[in-house]
Structure formats: C-alpha cells, structure tokens
Amino acid sequence: MDFLLNITPWPAVSALLWIVLTVSALFFARLSAHRAIRAAANTLYVSLRFASRAVMQTEERLARRNRDVLLAAGREAKERIVEREFDRVNDTVRKDLANYSALHRALSESIARIEDDHRQAVDVPPEPPGWVKAIEAVAKIDAREGRVRVGNVLGDIHKSLVKAHQEAMHLYRASSGKRHALLRGMRPEWRRIQQTLDQVGKNVDSLLSRSVTIDRHMKEYEDIVRGQDRSVSVLSSSSLVYFFVSALVLMVAVGGATINFSLIARPMAEMVGGTSLIGGFRTADIAALVIIMVEISMGLFLMESLRITRLFPVISALPDKTRVRMVWITFSILFLLASVEAGLAFMREVLLQDELATSALLRGDDAATGLTGQYLWITTASQMGMGFILPFALTFVAIPLETFVHSLRTVVGLIAIGILRIISLSLRLLGNTCRYLGAFAVHLYDLPLFIPIWLTERNGPPGNRPGATCERGLAS
Amino acid sequence: MKILIVFAACLAITSCAPPQQTNTGVYMLLDTSGTYREELQKAEQIIRYTLSRLDAADTFAVARIDTASFSEKDIVAKASFVDRPSAINRQKRIFAEEISAFVDGVQSSPYTDITGGLLQAVEYLNEKNTGTKTILIFSDLQEDLKEGYVRDIRFDLDGFDVIALNVTKLRTDNIDPREYLGRLGEWQTKVEKSGGSWRVINDLDGLEKLL
Structure with a gap:
C-alpha cells in the first residue's frame, strides 16, 4: 500500500494519480465491462427461467396425471355405486315384483x-x-x-x-x-x-x-x-377428506395392533425363547409381530374375497366358487390364529401370576404369595376375549387401508404439485433477481466514473452518449 | 423394490453377525467366618434382590468363603437361567429355597480365604462366558489364611466388576480406622491392578446400584 503512495514524493498526488489512472482504465473498459455484466446476468436469468419452465412443465404433467388419477378413481367409485344401486333395484324387482x-x-x-x-x-x-x-x-x-x-x-x-x-x-x-x-x-x-x-x-x-x-x-x-373441472374439484376435496379420515382410523388400528402385540409378546417367549435375537430384535417380539401381520394379511384377503375391498384385482377376478373357497380358508386361518391368541393371552396371565408370586417370594412377602384373588378370572377372561376379538377387529383395517392407499396417490400428487410450484416460483424469482442485479451492477460500475461520463455526455452527440448506451442495454 | 432388497440384505447381514453376549453373570461370595456369620440374613436379602433382577440366560452362583475357598464344593447354589419365563421363575424359587436352607444351617469357618473364593469366581464366570461379570463379596474383607495356603497370585480381572458388600468395621478398626481404610485400599489396589473395577456398597438400602 505504501508502495502505491510512494510513486511521487507526495502521497496525496500519488493517490490522485492512481485514482485518475483507475477511473480512466475503467472508463475505457466500460463498454466491455457492461457487456460482460449483462451477459452474465442474462445467462443466469435465461438459465433460471428455463429451469423454471421445465419445472412448470413437470408440474403440469403431474397435475394432468393427478387429474387423470382422480377422474379414474372417481369413475371407478361411481361405477361401483351405480352397480350397487342396480343390484338393489334388481333385488327389489326380483323379491317384490317377481x-x-x-x-x-x-x-x-x-x-x-x-x-x-x-x-x-x-x-x-x-x-x-x-x-x-x-x-x-x-x-x-x-x-x-x-x-x-x-x-x-x-x-x-x-x-x-x-x-x-x-x-x-x-x-x-x-x-x-x-x-x-x-x-x-x-x-x-x-x-x-x-x-x-x-x-x-x-x-x-x-x-x-x-x-x-x-x-x-x-x-x-x-x-x-x-372431465369437468367441477367434478375434479369435488373429487379432490373428497380425496383429502378420505385421506385424513382413513389415516385416523388406521391410527386407531395401529393402537389395537399394539395392544394385541403386548398381549402375545410375553407368552411368545415361552414358545420361541426369551433371549434369542434376530437382527438386534428379540425373536419373541418378531414372532408376535409376524402373527399380527399374518392376521392382518388374512383379514385383507378375507375382505378381498368378500369383494368388500378391491386392492388385489386377481382375487376379485377369481371364479365365484374359488373365491368362496378362499373366504372359508382365510376365515379358518383367522379363526385358528384368534384361538392361538386367546391361548397366548391366557398363558400371559398365568405367567404374570407366576412372576408376581416369585417376586413376592423373593421380597419375602408371604402374604402376597398366597394372593390368588377370587376375581382373577375376570382379567383372564377379558384378556382371552381381547386376544380372540382383536384379530377379527383388525380384519376391518382393510377398508380404511384401501381408502388410504387410493387417496394417498392423490394427496402425494397434490403435495408434489405444490412443491413444484414453489420451486418454479423460486427459480423465476431468482432469475429476475439476477437480471436486476446485473442492471444494478452496471450502474454501480458507472458510479465512480461519473466525471468522464458527464464530460462525454456534455461534449458528445446525443445518440452516442454513454448513458444512452447503458439505457439501451438495460432495455434489451 | 430396490429398497426392499437392500433392507432384506441388511437384515440378513445383521442376523448373521456373531451374537454379542448381553447376559449377566453374578458370583457372590459369602463370608462365614466368626461373627460375620450373623450377617448372613442380610446376604439372603441381597441374593433375593439379585435373583429378582436376573433374567433369561443370566448366571448366578453363591459360594461360601471358608478355610479353602478355591473349590467347587464351596458353591452353595448356582443357576444358569433358561430361555422360558415359567422355568426361570421355578429356578429362582428353588435357588431362594437353597439359600434359605444354607443360611439356616451354616457353620462358622475358622479361616477366611477371600482370594481363593475370588479365584474360583473368576474361573466360574469365565467358563460361563457371560457378557457382564460381577463378583459380589459379602465380607468384612479381613483375610485370614491357614498356614501353608498360597494366595499370592496375580488375577486377571479384565471385564470384571468387583463389589464389596456390607464391609463391617471390626473392633480394632474402631480403635484405629486406618486399618479399615488400609484393608479397603489394599483390595481396591489388588482388583484394579488386575484390570477389574472396584466398588463398595455398605448401605443395603441402595441396592438399585448393585446391577
């Protein structure tokens, strides 16, 4: 820095000399600098606009797909409703007017x-x-x-x-x-x-x-x-309502499954052991979970076979005889699993009492060891009842699950559309910001050159003024 | 589909990894020498508490400290708990009954071979290969060896927790507390030099910290 100020014996003169030289250099490079700044800003602007347009096109495609999905789902639902109404008319005609x-x-x-x-x-x-x-x-x-x-x-x-x-x-x-x-x-x-x-x-x-x-x-x-817009709007709002309602019911079902799990996890240790692990999880817990999952799967198949849900087209398309057979098979498996669960629930109570008695003995609490309770059968029966009923109750999870799966497609589509719109808007905003930052940079460049620009404008022809060039550049 | 395959592969890899021992092994030494025999009622409480804290695949053994404790004969009761909860409860009840019978009929021993008992505990727990190894010493830590018994041996207590319980003060300790502190310090040094960790629990109301 001192070196720069020492090119003449007087630092002030040196500084002034440097300023004059710098301003002159900047003034002579002004046109090229303006072009470079504008080119950079325009490149960014065009690129971001292009990206924004691409995102918008994706969003439009997704919106079209979402619309098609909604209409298809709505069409299918309406077909089912009309079909059911015709069935009812058919029943009335056959039963009453035959x-x-x-x-x-x-x-x-x-x-x-x-x-x-x-x-x-x-x-x-x-x-x-x-x-x-x-x-x-x-x-x-x-x-x-x-x-x-x-x-x-x-x-x-x-x-x-x-x-x-x-x-x-x-x-x-x-x-x-x-x-x-x-x-x-x-x-x-x-x-x-x-x-x-x-x-x-x-x-x-x-x-x-x-x-x-x-x-x-x-x-x-x-x-x-x-494909009327009103229908799409109605279907979209219905889909959102179905999504939230089915999510709520599924949460309740998850609660039921958790209770079911706690009923059978402890006695399951009697069957598969209490210490062995699979992937860091207790085998007994995994076995209990598998039983619950199998019950839910059987429930799904039962509902499919009864044509209450339509998650698996293969099952609905089966011949009636096979389908009825499948109903009985899935129901039998479900019944057996429910019976197993009732047995496990009973075993849980027995184990619990045994453990309580042992704990009381270890505590030296002799009074507690003899505590058998004449009303103990109530809790045992309740647990067994829950163990038997919950698998059948979980069967009905198939209905909200189907609604959830169908509405999820629409909801995910709507969320994706929203995100894409935000991205597109952000890209456009960013593009415009780059463009105006470029213009701002051009003006900022001219700021220290106000003296030579003023002199040029004052002495040069009106059309050839640097200010005019700059304004033309901005306009372009 | 890819995610499912990756998940299944991860599950397979983790399930095939060598199982890490998570079970607990506890070996308790009961001092039956002299007047300390009267303290065994407290030891029974500790044993019952320990039993209540142990679960499937855990190992528990209780041995007496007498003249020559480096022997399986001194093991009063031992159990390696099986996998089934109902069988575990049965094992615990039998264990408690055995201890109760021992406490009721125990004879006082003339000498106190704590080191021999400790060696036996190390050997037993190493053989059981449990995840955590804890040795409980219910004693006043006053070793009194019979003439001719050699106990100046190096231990390998790496991975062992040694907990001294109910270390009562002797009459001489009251006269000169340095004896008591010296005794504790000596055992602590011995255990820690051998690679083990050392703790003393005299307040038996705070047994939650035991295991």
Whole structure:
C-alpha cells in the first residue's frame, strides 16, 4: 500500500494519480465491462427461467396425471355405486315384483268375488201383496148381494192382509240379512286389495327413489367422464377428506395392533425363547409381530374375497366358487390364529401370576404369595376375549387401508404439485433477481466514473452518449 | 423394490453377525467366618434382590468363603437361567429355597480365604462366558489364611466388576480406622491392578446400584 503512495514524493498526488489512472482504465473498459455484466446476468436469468419452465412443465404433467388419477378413481367409485344401486333395484324387482302375476290374479279374484257378492246383494222389491185382487173382487160386489156379506169378506181380507204383511216382512228381513252378510263378507276383500295396492305402491315408490338416485349418480358419472373441472374439484376435496379420515382410523388400528402385540409378546417367549435375537430384535417380539401381520394379511384377503375391498384385482377376478373357497380358508386361518391368541393371552396371565408370586417370594412377602384373588378370572377372561376379538377387529383395517392407499396417490400428487410450484416460483424469482442485479451492477460500475461520463455526455452527440448506451442495454 | 432388497440384505447381514453376549453373570461370595456369620440374613436379602433382577440366560452362583475357598464344593447354589419365563421363575424359587436352607444351617469357618473364593469366581464366570461379570463379596474383607495356603497370585480381572458388600468395621478398626481404610485400599489396589473395577456398597438400602 505504501508502495502505491510512494510513486511521487507526495502521497496525496500519488493517490490522485492512481485514482485518475483507475477511473480512466475503467472508463475505457466500460463498454466491455457492461457487456460482460449483462451477459452474465442474462445467462443466469435465461438459465433460471428455463429451469423454471421445465419445472412448470413437470408440474403440469403431474397435475394432468393427478387429474387423470382422480377422474379414474372417481369413475371407478361411481361405477361401483351405480352397480350397487342396480343390484338393489334388481333385488327389489326380483323379491317384490317377481310375484306380480300372482298378485294380479289375487286382485282379480278378489274383485270377481266382490262383483259376485255385490250382484247378489241387490235389493229385490217385495212382491205385490195378494189382497189387491181381493179388494178388486170386493169392489165388483154390487148392492143386490147385500152388505152383510161384505163385512165378512172385509174381515177375511183384513186377516189375509195381516198374514201377507207378516210373510212379506219376514221375507224382506231374511233377504236384507243375507245382503248384509254378503256386504260384511266383502270388507276383508277390500282390505286385502287395499293392502296389496299399498305394498305395490311402496315398491314402486322405492324403485322411483332408486331411479332418482341412479339418475343423480349417472349425471355425476357423465360429468366425470367428460372431465369437468367441477367434478375434479369435488373429487379432490373428497380425496383429502378420505385421506385424513382413513389415516385416523388406521391410527386407531395401529393402537389395537399394539395392544394385541403386548398381549402375545410375553407368552411368545415361552414358545420361541426369551433371549434369542434376530437382527438386534428379540425373536419373541418378531414372532408376535409376524402373527399380527399374518392376521392382518388374512383379514385383507378375507375382505378381498368378500369383494368388500378391491386392492388385489386377481382375487376379485377369481371364479365365484374359488373365491368362496378362499373366504372359508382365510376365515379358518383367522379363526385358528384368534384361538392361538386367546391361548397366548391366557398363558400371559398365568405367567404374570407366576412372576408376581416369585417376586413376592423373593421380597419375602408371604402374604402376597398366597394372593390368588377370587376375581382373577375376570382379567383372564377379558384378556382371552381381547386376544380372540382383536384379530377379527383388525380384519376391518382393510377398508380404511384401501381408502388410504387410493387417496394417498392423490394427496402425494397434490403435495408434489405444490412443491413444484414453489420451486418454479423460486427459480423465476431468482432469475429476475439476477437480471436486476446485473442492471444494478452496471450502474454501480458507472458510479465512480461519473466525471468522464458527464464530460462525454456534455461534449458528445446525443445518440452516442454513454448513458444512452447503458439505457439501451438495460432495455434489451 | 430396490429398497426392499437392500433392507432384506441388511437384515440378513445383521442376523448373521456373531451374537454379542448381553447376559449377566453374578458370583457372590459369602463370608462365614466368626461373627460375620450373623450377617448372613442380610446376604439372603441381597441374593433375593439379585435373583429378582436376573433374567433369561443370566448366571448366578453363591459360594461360601471358608478355610479353602478355591473349590467347587464351596458353591452353595448356582443357576444358569433358561430361555422360558415359567422355568426361570421355578429356578429362582428353588435357588431362594437353597439359600434359605444354607443360611439356616451354616457353620462358622475358622479361616477366611477371600482370594481363593475370588479365584474360583473368576474361573466360574469365565467358563460361563457371560457378557457382564460381577463378583459380589459379602465380607468384612479381613483375610485370614491357614498356614501353608498360597494366595499370592496375580488375577486377571479384565471385564470384571468387583463389589464389596456390607464391609463391617471390626473392633480394632474402631480403635484405629486406618486399618479399615488400609484393608479397603489394599483390595481396591489388588482388583484394579488386575484390570477389574472396584466398588463398595455398605448401605443395603441402595441396592438399585448393585446391577
């Protein structure tokens, strides 16, 4: 440093000389320096923009794939729903409307019986009484036969009249009673017809409501097939909900599996030994874990064979006979494993009591050694029950697992899209920052050269001014 | 798929590696000389506590210190615990019963051969090849050898924990505590020079630190 200031006897003059020389050198190299700075900045800008565009394209491809996956999953789910609705319609038709001909015949017979009864129940007008003719005969009697005999005749007529009236009334009452009996007999028929018609009405209403549901699902299915944005949005949000719900249920299942593990790990040491290790883990623990895993696998296969889940297309595609056989085999294995677990749970309790008794003996606690507890069977039975039930309960893990696996694809896709967007945005931001840093560096370069630039601008032609060149460069 | 293969390979490699011994071997020496015999009730407590702490594949032996302790005959009870928890409990109960019977009927010995007992302990535990080797000495550490017995021998206590328990003060120690401290120091030097570690536990309420 001292050397630089000693090129003349006066340090200030030396410094001034150096400044003039440096500024001159920088001024003459200005154009090349500007180009170099701009080239470097532009290279970085273009490279980062290119990288950003590549990331964006990847993100678009991933978004398209995610959309396709969502639509495919939605389409499949809708197909299953529609298929199930059609199955239900089929069941209703087969169960309720298959005997429609019998129903129709029953209705026709009932109606025919009612018509017959109705015909027989028609009110018949009573016969005209016989005394009308007697009156006519009395009316023809003239005076020459005398009135005394007329009185007798009238008395006979009165008697006949009363008798005829009584007979007519009797007949009328009998026929009315018969009619009423017939009408009474028609009441159950009416009720039967009404009930039958109500049942038919209900079945038809059920079919109508099912058809409305099917229409709705079909419309949604068509929207999915057309790939409408609304459908994608609905499917995406549903997928997120399914993901979190199934994750929650799986966590509960993991808790259940952990309890199951603790039930069988200790007694498993009786079977495989308590000290041997595989890969740093106790063999007894690994064996207990394997049993639980096998149970879960059997549960998965059982659910697949029952066509409740569709994780393995091979199983669903099996012939029905083989599939039913598989149901029984997996169920039998599961049952055996559950029985083994119940036995192990019992063994665990026995071991625990044995260990407690030994500990009490070693502590010198004689009172505790004799403690057998009359209610001990409750905990033993509970443990055995849990050991037996938990494997079957774990079977149902297949359902949330299937949902989790399906929704995981979408969720992972969404997360990847988000990450790619952030990367792309960051690259663009970085590119623009490089570009403006280049412009800033150009201005920074010119800062110590303000005197020669000012002089050049003042004396040179307007188009050839260094400032103009710089502005042109920035604009480009 | 690749990850699974790598995982399986790692598992296979680790499972094929030579097994590292993790079991515990404990050898306890009981001083039966003179008045110290009266302290054996405490020793029984320690033995029971030790039994409760041991598990499958562990080894435990209790031997008496008498005139000539470098002998298998002095082993009062010994057990190498098997793999099955139910059998371990049975072994522990039998062990406790044997110790109890010994404590009830033990005869006082005229001499105290601690070094011989220690040699026997080293030999026994080396033979069992346990992961950790602990020798418990329940004694006042006052060695009293019969004439003609040679015990000026170098030990190899590398990897051994030697714990002196209930080191009671003798009447002479109260007169001159330097004797007691000298006795402790002498044993500590002997053990540490042989490559072992040395501890003294006199407070039997703090047995948690024992194993």
